[in-house]
Structure formats: structure tokens, C-alpha cells
Amino acid sequence: MNLDEYYGRRVLVDQPQWQETIPPTSVEVMPTMELHGQRVRCLRCGHETNRRLAALPNDEFYCPHCINLGRVSTLNKFYHVPEPNQFTVQRPVLTWTGQLSPLQEEAAVKVDQGLAARWYQLLWAVTGAGKTEMMFYGIAHALERGERLAVASPRVDVCLELYPRLEAAFQNTTMVLLHGRQELPYRYAQLTVCTTHQLLRFYHAFDNLIIDEVDAFPFAANDALLYASQQAIKEDGGCLYLTATPGPVLLRRVKRGELTVSYLPLRYHGHLLPRINLQLAPGWRRGLRRGHLPTSLVARLRRSLADGYRFLLFLPHVADLAAVEPLLRETLPGCSFATVHATDRHRLAKVQAMRDGKYDFLVTTTIMERGVTFPEIDVFVLGADEPIFSSSALVQIAGRAGRAVSRPTGTVCFWIATQCRRVRSAVRQVDFMNRKGRSLQQ
Incomplete structure (x- = not known):
């Protein structure tokens, strides 16, 4: 066995192997489960489970909570070797030559x-x-x-x-x-x-x-x-x-x-975060069922396009994409755009097309709240008060705007049916960091 595969790890070993093979003395054999009365505690993920729900035949038990990593049960043991830090440091360690602000x-x-x-x-x-x-x-x-x-x-x-x-x-x-x-x-x-x-x-x-x-x-x-x-x-x-x-x-x-x-609190270009603007649209879902988008939303989208800026429009659910897409094609004729969601087979190609400037905008779900950057865009959310949008997701979504030095501002607007704590929390977080940022700018 290669001992370095066990350094600082808990490697799951099944019953025949740990009962029939004697590991080297440097390998610790550790239990996988602890029994406490009517509860069974998994030592891999820490979860406790009722014995009845974790039962296997012959009074053995398993953990249902972390089974996606392979079943851990009382039929297994962990093999572990304490981390020895056996590394040869080759210099230079840091080969990055960039500059920080x-x-x-x-x-x-x-x-x-x-x-x-x-x-x-x-x-x-x-x-x-x-x-x-x-x-x-x-x-x-x-x-x-x-x-x-x-x-x-x-x-x-x-x-x-x-x-x-x-x-x-x-x-x-x-x-x-x-x-x-x-x-x-x-x-x-x-x-x-x-x-x-x-x-x-x-x-x-x-x-x-x-x-x-x-x-x-x-x-x-x-x-x-x-x-x-x-x-x-x-x-x-x-x-x-x-x-x-x-x-x-x-x-x-x-x-x-x-x-x-x-x-x-400031980005590398030294500017504040774009502030979140809120627009009330209490009947937007009812209007959507009747084939209408909020008037203020349509006007805002047209203004961005007229000013020469592309945008991301976030919707709460995948089903909303199918309802909104034909209305946008009707109200914004001549625009090139696509809808994107997590299970979209062409998601990567569409994101790349947006990067390449082939789309005027994308209509998407929370899948694009992180990890994507498009220069000089505006960001809009319809139904920002719906539970699918956590406060952290809303801050991340707002953070898609204003990332480029060429346009460090950008417009961020959320349409909500009603005031809610998650939206208020997102606004407060952005304002909090901007207050700290202003103190550094002075």
C-alpha cells in the first residue's frame, strides 16, 4: 500500500480488508460510526441518525446523510496516517508576476x-x-x-x-x-x-x-x-x-x-458598487399570464439598449423564461438575445456568444449569479422578492454590474411584488460596503 495516499486522510476500508489484512503500524485504524443509545453518529460527516433509520441487517448501521460519497457503515473502518508534511519546496514558489492595487x-x-x-x-x-x-x-x-x-x-x-x-x-x-x-x-x-x-x-x-x-x-x-x-x-x-x-x-x-x-470595500478600479434600485410591480405575475410585462421594466430595458449597453435579466424560475421570451421578442424587435438556465445543453455556448458580443442581452435564472463577467452591462431582476433569491444571491447578481474599468458604474434594478427582508438585506449590504468604500476614497 502507498502510505502517502493515507496522509491526512480517512480512507474508507470495507470489512474483509480490515479484518484480514494487517496494516503497517504507521496506519491508524479508526471507527466510522459511534452508537449513542438510540442514535448513530457518523464520524465522517458528523450527522446523528435514529438507529431505526440507519439500520442494516445483523445489528449493523450506516449513514444516510453522506451516502453520495460512498456508503459508510459499521462494516467499515477508516485508515489514517497523521499528516507528515513530506514536501520538497522548490523555489521560486510564487511564479505569478502581476501587481496588486x-x-x-x-x-x-x-x-x-x-x-x-x-x-x-x-x-x-x-x-x-x-x-x-x-x-x-x-x-x-x-x-x-x-x-x-x-x-x-x-x-x-x-x-x-x-x-x-x-x-x-x-x-x-x-x-x-x-x-x-x-x-x-x-x-x-x-x-x-x-x-x-x-x-x-x-x-x-x-x-x-x-x-x-x-x-x-x-x-x-x-x-x-x-x-x-x-x-x-x-x-x-x-x-x-x-x-x-x-x-x-x-x-x-x-x-x-x-x-x-x-x-x-472597493473594486480594483477604485469605484463603489452600483447601488440597487427598487421598483414595485405588485401585479407582474398576473400581467405575465395575460401577456404583459411591467411597463417600467420594458422602458428600462429600452433605455439601456438605446444608451448602447447590454444587460442581464434574471427571472425566478426556468418556467418564467418560456413565458417572458416571446414578450421580449415582441416588445424589443430586432434585438438578439437568448435564455439560459442550469440544464440548458447550450449554456456554455450561449455565455460565450454573450462574451463575444453576439447577444444584446441574456435572460437567465440564478445559474449566472456568480462566476461570469461581461463588461459594461446593466443588471435587472424581475421578481427579486421571490424565495429563490437569497440576499447573498441578490448581492452577487448586483455585482455583475460595474466590473469594468471602462464602465465602473452600471444600472442595477430589482422589480418586486412586495417589500421583503431578503431584498432589504441585499440593499443594506451594498450600502454598507459603499460607506466603507467612501471612507477610503476621502
């Missing part, structure tokens, strides 16, 4: 200090601030110290976007990319890029863990992934959370002093 530099120094001290810290940076580049100095110094690091994100597409950037920035460092669709085998590496689900496979592995887009689904609402992130960090390790939209759990931890926090 003064504000990015200031935030990067704080990140570096936090990683060196192994703090639990939050970097609250507005969308489009350049969070990835601000990690580079801290990661480089940690790698030079011989630490093992992971950069994790809840979303596969973010990991796929991060990996080549980190690979280019740290060309002399061993790296591995891990996610559920990965076909390449696991290998031991000093820097791991992975989805937060993959952290369930690690145990006290990382000296520092960086979680990007920490507010994104599914991490933000998943106790198992929070448990996994804590288990993956060494007992004396640190964690850096990166987000533009911290949720209430993170903010409470900041208030309790469990997290240090750094702010970056």
Missing part, C-alpha cells in the same frame, strides 16, 4: 499575517475585488514554510476556474484538483484545490484551509460540510473564509470574536 496589497498583508498565525479569519471583499490574487502572497509564504494547504469552494465551476490560475501562480508546487466529476486518481500534494464535499475525505490534514465563496450553496446551509471543514484542519491549523456576502453564521462568529475580519 494598494488596497489589495493591504488586504493581502492581512491574509498573509492570518495564515502565518493560523487564525480563523474572514476576508469580506466586494464582488470583483480580486480575492484570488490577494491570496497569493499568503499561500506562497505558507508553502515556503512547508505547510500543506487546501483551497476549497462549494461549487465545481469555481474549482475548475481556480485550479489553472493557482497552477500558473505556483508552477513549482505539487497540486491536485478534487471534485465529484474528477476522473484522475487522488495523489498526495502540498496544495489541494477541491470542492467542500471532498473535505469529508480528509482528517487533520491542512495547516491552513481557504474556503472561497463560503456563502454559496451547498456549503452555507450544510452542517456536514461545516463539520468536514473543521475535521480537515489540523488541531492547531487556521482557516480563511472568502466572500462578498457573509451570512448570519459568519457575522455572529465575527461579533463573538471567533473570527478576525478584513474588509475590501
Whole structure:
């Protein structure tokens, strides 16, 4: 067996193997489940389940909560080898030659200090601030110290976007990319890029863990992934959370002093975020069923097009795309656009066509709230008060505008049927960061 496959990991081994094979003395054989009265606790994801719901034949038990990673049960054991940090550091560690803005530099120094001290810290940076580049100095110094690091994100597409950037920035460092669709085998590496689900496979592995887009689904609402992130960090390790939209759990931890926090309220071009404008449209769904779009929405779309600006129009549900598309073709004749949603087979091609300037606008769902950048666009949301739009999603959507130096402003407008807390929270978050940004501009 290759011991390095077990370094800092909990590798699931089934009953015949762990009963018939004696592992080397350096390998710890660990239980997978704990029984507490009528409850069964999974030691991989931390969930507790009623014995009746977790029962297997012959008084054995399994965990139904993390079964998508392979069934873990009392028939299994974990093989684990404590992380030895067996790395050869090749210099230069940092091969990135870009430049940070003064504000990015200031935030990067704080990140570096936090990683060196192994703090639990939050970097609250507005969308489009350049969070990835601000990690580079801290990661480089940690790698030079011989630490093992992971950069994790809840979303596969973010990991796929991060990996080549980190690979280019740290060309002399061993790296591995891990996610559920990965076909390449696991290998031991000093820097791991992975989805937060993959952290369930690690145990006290990382000296520092960086979680990007920490507010994104599914991490933000998943106790198992929070448990996994804590288990993956060494007992004396640190964690850096990166987000533009911290949720209430993170903010409470900041208030309790469990997290240090750094702010970056301005984008790299030094401008404030476009402010969210609200428009009441109480009967827009009824009007849609009758074949009408809100008059104020149509007027706003026409104004953007007349001013020469493209836009994204977000709708709550996929079914709304089919209802709105013919109305837009009727009211905006001569415009070129497409609808996009998560299961659209041509999604990537349509996004690329928008990047290439072939469309005047896209009509989409929340699938495009993150990870896409189009220069000089406006952003509109119809039905922003519907439950599908969380406050963090709305901030991310608003953050699609104003990202280009050539047009650092842009118009952001939400049409709502009624006032709601999620929309108010999104407006407050943008205004809060803009107040901090103004203090830096003075």
C-alpha cells in the first residue's frame, strides 16, 4: 500500500480488508460510526441518525446523510496516517508576476499575517475585488514554510476556474484538483484545490484551509460540510473564509470574536458598487399570464439598449423564461438575445456568444449569479422578492454590474411584488460596503 495516499486522510476500508489484512503500524485504524443509545453518529460527516433509520441487517448501521460519497457503515473502518508534511519546496514558489492595487496589497498583508498565525479569519471583499490574487502572497509564504494547504469552494465551476490560475501562480508546487466529476486518481500534494464535499475525505490534514465563496450553496446551509471543514484542519491549523456576502453564521462568529475580519470595500478600479434600485410591480405575475410585462421594466430595458449597453435579466424560475421570451421578442424587435438556465445543453455556448458580443442581452435564472463577467452591462431582476433569491444571491447578481474599468458604474434594478427582508438585506449590504468604500476614497 502507498502510505502517502493515507496522509491526512480517512480512507474508507470495507470489512474483509480490515479484518484480514494487517496494516503497517504507521496506519491508524479508526471507527466510522459511534452508537449513542438510540442514535448513530457518523464520524465522517458528523450527522446523528435514529438507529431505526440507519439500520442494516445483523445489528449493523450506516449513514444516510453522506451516502453520495460512498456508503459508510459499521462494516467499515477508516485508515489514517497523521499528516507528515513530506514536501520538497522548490523555489521560486510564487511564479505569478502581476501587481496588486494598494488596497489589495493591504488586504493581502492581512491574509498573509492570518495564515502565518493560523487564525480563523474572514476576508469580506466586494464582488470583483480580486480575492484570488490577494491570496497569493499568503499561500506562497505558507508553502515556503512547508505547510500543506487546501483551497476549497462549494461549487465545481469555481474549482475548475481556480485550479489553472493557482497552477500558473505556483508552477513549482505539487497540486491536485478534487471534485465529484474528477476522473484522475487522488495523489498526495502540498496544495489541494477541491470542492467542500471532498473535505469529508480528509482528517487533520491542512495547516491552513481557504474556503472561497463560503456563502454559496451547498456549503452555507450544510452542517456536514461545516463539520468536514473543521475535521480537515489540523488541531492547531487556521482557516480563511472568502466572500462578498457573509451570512448570519459568519457575522455572529465575527461579533463573538471567533473570527478576525478584513474588509475590501472597493473594486480594483477604485469605484463603489452600483447601488440597487427598487421598483414595485405588485401585479407582474398576473400581467405575465395575460401577456404583459411591467411597463417600467420594458422602458428600462429600452433605455439601456438605446444608451448602447447590454444587460442581464434574471427571472425566478426556468418556467418564467418560456413565458417572458416571446414578450421580449415582441416588445424589443430586432434585438438578439437568448435564455439560459442550469440544464440548458447550450449554456456554455450561449455565455460565450454573450462574451463575444453576439447577444444584446441574456435572460437567465440564478445559474449566472456568480462566476461570469461581461463588461459594461446593466443588471435587472424581475421578481427579486421571490424565495429563490437569497440576499447573498441578490448581492452577487448586483455585482455583475460595474466590473469594468471602462464602465465602473452600471444600472442595477430589482422589480418586486412586495417589500421583503431578503431584498432589504441585499440593499443594506451594498450600502454598507459603499460607506466603507467612501471612507477610503476621502
